Amino acid sequence: MGIFISRRILTAILCIFAALCLNFIIIHAAPGDPVRILVGQDNPSPEVIEALTIKYGLDQPQYVQFFRYVGNLLRGDMGTSIYTGEPVSLMILRRMGPTALLALTAAVLAMVIGTAFGIFSGRRVGSKVDSAIGSISYLFDAMPGFWLGLMLILIFASSLHILPTAGMVDVRADHEGFLRALDILRHMALPVTTLTLTLIPYYMRISRAAVVQALGEDFITTLRAAGMPESKIYRTYVFRNAILPTITVFGIQMAYLVTGSAIVEIVFSWPGMGSFVMTAISRRDYPLLMGIYFILSISVAVMMIAVDLLYSAMDPRIRHTGVKE
Amino acid sequence: MTLLSIRDLCVDYLAQDRTVRAVDRFSLDIPKGESFGIVGESGSGKSTLILALMGLLSKRKALVTGSALLDGADLIAMSEDERRAVRWKKMSIVFQNAMNSFSPVHRIGKMMQDIYFAHCPDSAKAERRTRMEELLGLVGLPPRVCDLYPHELSGGMMQRVNIALSLMFNPELLIMDEATTALDVVTQTQILKEIAQLEEKLDITRVMVTHDISVVASSCENVVVMYAGRCLEVGSVKTVLTKPAHPYTKGLIGGFPAEDEEGSDEEKRPLTSIPGTLPDLGAVPAGCIFEPRCDQSADACKSASVNLASLDDGRKVRCRRYGG
Numbered sequence: 001m002g003i004f005i006s007r008r009i010l011t012a013i014l015c016i017f018a019a020l021c022l023n024f025i026i027i028h029a030a031p032g033d034p035v036r037i038l039v040g041q042d043n044p045s046p047e048v049i050e051a052l053t054i055k056y057g058l059d060q061p062q063y064v065q066f067f068r069y070v071g072n073l074l075r076g077d078m079g080t081s082i083y084t085g086e087p088v089s090l091m092i093l094r095r096m097g098p099t100a101l102l103a104l105t106a107a108v109l110a111m112v113i114g115t116a117f118g119i120f121s122g123r124r125v126g127s128k129v130d131s132a133i134g135s136i137s138y139l140f141d142a143m144p145g146f147w148l149g150l151m152l153i154l155i156f157a158s159s160l161h162i163l164p165t166a167g168m169v170d171v172r173a174d175h176e177g178f179l180r181a182l183d184i185l186r187h188m189a190l191p192v193t194t195l196t197l198t199l200i201p202y203y204m205r206i207s208r209a210a211v212v213q214a215l216g217e218d219f220i221t222t223l224r225a226a227g228m229p230e231s232k233i234y235r236t237y238v239f240r241n242a243i244l245p246t247i248t249v250f251g252i253q254m255a256y257l258v259t260g261s262a263i264v265e266i267v268f269s270w271p272g273m274g275s276f277v278m279t280a281i282s283r284r285d286y287p288l289l290m291g292i293y294f295i296l297s298i299s300v301a302v303m304m305i306a307v308d309l310l311y312s313a314m315d316p317r318i319r320h321t322g323v324k325e
Numbered sequence: 326m327t328l329l330s331i332r333d334l335c336v337d338y339l340a341q342d343r344t345v346r347a348v349d350r351f352s353l354d355i356p357k358g359e360s361f362g363i364v365g366e367s368g369s370g371k372s373t374l375i376l377a378l379m380g381l382l383s384k385r386k387a388l389v390t391g392s393a394l395l396d397g398a399d400l401i402a403m404s405e406d407e408r409r410a411v412r413w414k415k416m417s418i419v420f421q422n423a424m425n426s427f428s429p430v431h432r433i434g435k436m437m438q439d440i441y442f443a444h445c446p447d448s449a450k451a452e453r454r455t456r457m458e459e460l461l462g463l464v465g466l467p468p469r470v471c472d473l474y475p476h477e478l479s480g481g482m483m484q485r486v487n488i489a490l491s492l493m494f495n496p497e498l499l500i501m502d503e504a505t506t507a508l509d510v511v512t513q514t515q516i517l518k519e520i521a522q523l524e525e526k527l528d529i530t531r532v533m534v535t536h537d538i539s540v541v542a543s544s545c546e547n548v549v550v551m552y553a554g555r556c557l558e559v560g561s562v563k564t565v566l567t568k569p570a571h572p573y574t575k576g577l578i579g580g581f582p583a584e585d586e587e588g589s590d591e592e593k594r595p596l597t598s599i600p601g602t603l604p605d606l607g608a609v610p611a612g613c614i615f616e617p618r619c620d621q622s623a624d625a626c627k628s629a630s631v632n633l634a635s636l637d638d639g640r641k642v643r644c645r646r647y648g649g
Binding site: 217218219221222223224225226227228229232236237240241244314315316317 | 409411413414418422487
């Protein structure tokens with residue numbers, strides 16, 4: 001097991017480095033120039049442009065810039081934002097929390113609800129209930145997240161006035177402690193619902209297929225032939241075998257959610273990473289962008305290792321392939 | 326004494342636009358204590374017959390009619406609850422795919438104990454554990470197998486586990502559906518020998534479903550030859566396999582290398598095969614079902630249907646040439 005984990009961590013580090021190189025190349029190859037954006041459109045003076053270019057080291061050859069960046073990174077310095085002058089690490093730290101809160105809640109909810117529906121549906125495969133649930137899931141699958149978000153705002157915030165339209169806290173109320181948590185919860189309701197609804201169909205289809213597949217396995221026939229009650233077969237054997245693919249999907253979805261929720265974050269003005277990335281891109285804020293993508297690739301790698309560990313805990317066949325005697 | 330008496334058993338698979346009769350008016354008496362072999366090529370309805378007896382065919386996909394009396398109780402007519410009580414206590418089954426017949430993510434002992442628990446909810450944990458180890462001991466496996474996962478065992482060991490599982494409640498009837506087909510010949514012989522011993526010890530009647538005539542020849546007393554869901558020839562292994570009457574039985578035997586019996590120094594005969602394939606069960610010919618592939622067919626075979634006829638040596642044959 002120890003070998004398995006250390007090997008996974010090593011490959012993760014290699015992956016993160018590869019992602020770093022690619023990000024650097026792509027970000028710097030993209031048209032546009034942070035200094036140009038910084039100085040504005042109205043006849044900027046060439047002296048200012050040159051001074052800023054030198055200040056941020058953008059006059060150096062790209063490979064020098066790259067090695068300088070990696071060197072700083074190894075010393076724990078992610079640089080400062082070109083646009084705001086703040087340390088990148090602090091800016092990201094501030095934004096990570098809200099995104100994690102939103103994405104994790106939505107992913108867990110979607111997994112639980114989606115898997116429940118999938119198992120329910122898979123158990124009745126081919127029935128009217130099954131096809132009804134299937135059709136509804138395709139409906140939600142086809143809805144774009146931002147549209148669903150806007151519709152929810154229209155209904156629950158604009159018309160019914162039960163929930164706030166945007167933001168994470170009510171800035172005028174300035175709650176403390178428990179009331180603040182309650183306030184955040186109220187603000188979370190709509191964006192989480194939007195994300196959850198768009199994610200549910202995915203989990204549903206995966207778990208439904210897994211149930212159908214598990215039901216076709218020979219050991220189910222053995223259990224039936226041995227006189228085991230259907231309810232027990234489902235509760236213990238089908239469920240346990242069908243839950244495995246869901247774990248993998250959860251990991252992939254989570255990694256994707258951190259950035260994928262950007263549009264929903266923008267619709268609800270959620271102060272998270274998603275909207276942050278968009279602004280950083282439009283400003284060509286190189287150090288900030290590099291920092292964001294660096295942190296994202298770390299979180300994806302960590303998530304994948306976590307999923308692998310969870311999977312090996314759930315599936316004995318995986319557990320033993322890591323260590324060969 | 327007859328243990329299992331099957332009368333006019335029919336199984337129709339319900340496809341979308343037609344029904345396919347996989348087993349047609351199948352009748353068979355299995356005497357207590359005499360092992361029975363069911364042979365036939367793939368698709369001849371052997372497994373369908375077994376699944377129908379065990380009540381494992383989905384009601385939406387298959388229609389089962391006729392009767393099958395096990396100790397006087399009709400397996401076909403009984404309710405799901407009654408059937409659950411009969412399963413494993415009176416009749417159990419060992420499937421072909423030993424590796425896949427246990428859940429891959431549960432320990433072997435867990436699934437065995439769950440099945441025990443399903444029938445004896447009052448049993449104590451220690452009692453269940455003891456019984457599992459006892460059963461594994463019967464088939465020559467150490468107690469630690471309880472704590473292993475299926476993928477940690479070889480195919481032969483898994484088949485032993487399956488046999489151990491099937492013996493859990495000392496069933497009267499043990500069905501082995503191609504149970505040794507996937508094993509290598511050495512393991513197969515070994516397991517067959519052990520089964521024969523267990524049978525004697527535990528007073529079990531075995532039904533062996535296989536397409537391998539040599540398995541039946543070496544381990545069964547009676548044999549029924551199935552083709553396209555019908556019984557073509559039934560009798561003791563000695564009469565049917567040494568002096569086959571039906572052209573199909575002859576063909577099946579011709580496709581297998583001869584058993585090396587003492588004193589038979591005859592020239593090695595060439596292996597033959599039966600031309601053609603199984604008929605389309607959705608459109609069965611009016612006459613003898615085997616007629617299109619038979620090397621002794623006559624015009625009369627094409628039109629009139631053929632019934633089972635009893636011969637002097639105790640066997641029954643479904644062939645016009647024997648008065649069927």
